[in-house]
Amino acid sequence: MNGSVKRVILGEAIVLVAWLVIMFVCxxxxxxxxxxxxxxxxxxLAFAAASISAAMSDKQSTVKSTTEIHYLPVASSCAYFVVALLANTYFVFAAYGWGGSMIPVVVNVVLLAVLVLVQMGLSFNGRQVDQKVAAVAAKTVQTAQFGSYVGQLLAVAQDAQVKAELKALKDDISFSSNMSQPHVQEIERQFSAALEAVSNSMSADEPADVTVGLVHDARNIWKKRNAALTAVK
Structure with a gap:
């Protein structure tokens, strides 16, 4: 449970204690x-339900979710808690509560049912968002790895021509779409193999023009990948 949710539950506990004191005084x-x-x-009961609801929603959340999605269940549990306290305060003081006990029971059951339904809906929505974010992340991770790998090669390169060509390749990757698609996966595998060839050439201390040629080949493959992505837009 993160600190924000703990503070929310603590705040609700303080409000509950203050409410109970006021009720007994009056x-x-x-x-x-x-x-x-x-x-x-x-x-x-409202405090217990709100606290459990907030804690469960926090436990089920993931780092993929946006901040708004992450805190909507917590906000809804707080809203339920406040409405429940106001409703029960009204039942005690309105006509001194002689209107019967059935209405308070029905209202509180309805409020609790609404909380459950809202939390179920928000939980489902949160899972949907997580799935979409995970799908996007899966499509971008490959490009990020390519950029990182080229950066590593650039860091260890000694020859000025090789450095310049690797820098150009890194810029190509940086300014390209980071979204991979199924129809370019084969091209990306070719690009990965081309990067391995560049790495092997540098490790073997082959002539700079050989390594530059391999980097140039990798750039051409990357341009082919970008062209394939553009063609289906």
């Missing part, structure tokens, strides 16, 4: 004792 003989006891019980 208690008088004109109040319906059954409704009074039920309202206090439902207030405590």
């Amino acid at each position: 208690k008088n003989a004109l109040m319906n004792p059954i409704v009074f006891a039920m309202s206090l019980g439902f207030g405590v």
Whole structure:
């Protein structure tokens, strides 16, 4: 459980204690004792339900989710808690609670049911967002790895011509779409093999013109990949 959710639950606990104190201070003989006891019980139940709901939503969240998606279940549990306290306060003080105990029960059950339904909907929506973000991440990770690998080769390159060509290749990758697609995966495999050839050439201390030629070949493959991506847009 992260710190924000802990602070939310702590804040709700403080509000609950203050509410209980106020309720007992304001208690008088004109109040319906059954409704009074039920309202206090439902207030405590609202705190428990809101806290459990917030904690569960935080446990189920992932780093892929946006901040808004991450905190919507927590916000909804807070809203439920506040509405439940206000409703039960009204039941105690409105006509001193002599309107009967059935209405408070029905209202609190409805509020709890609404919380459950809302949390289920938000949980489903959060999973959908996670799946979409994961799908996007899977399509971009390959390009990020290519850029990182070329950066490593550039860092160890000694020859000025090789460095210049690798820098140009790194720029090609940086300014290209980072979204991979199924129809370019074979080209990307060819590009990966071309990078390995460049790495092997540098490790073997082959002549600079040989390595430059291999980097140039890799650039051509990358341009072919970009052309294939553009063709289907």
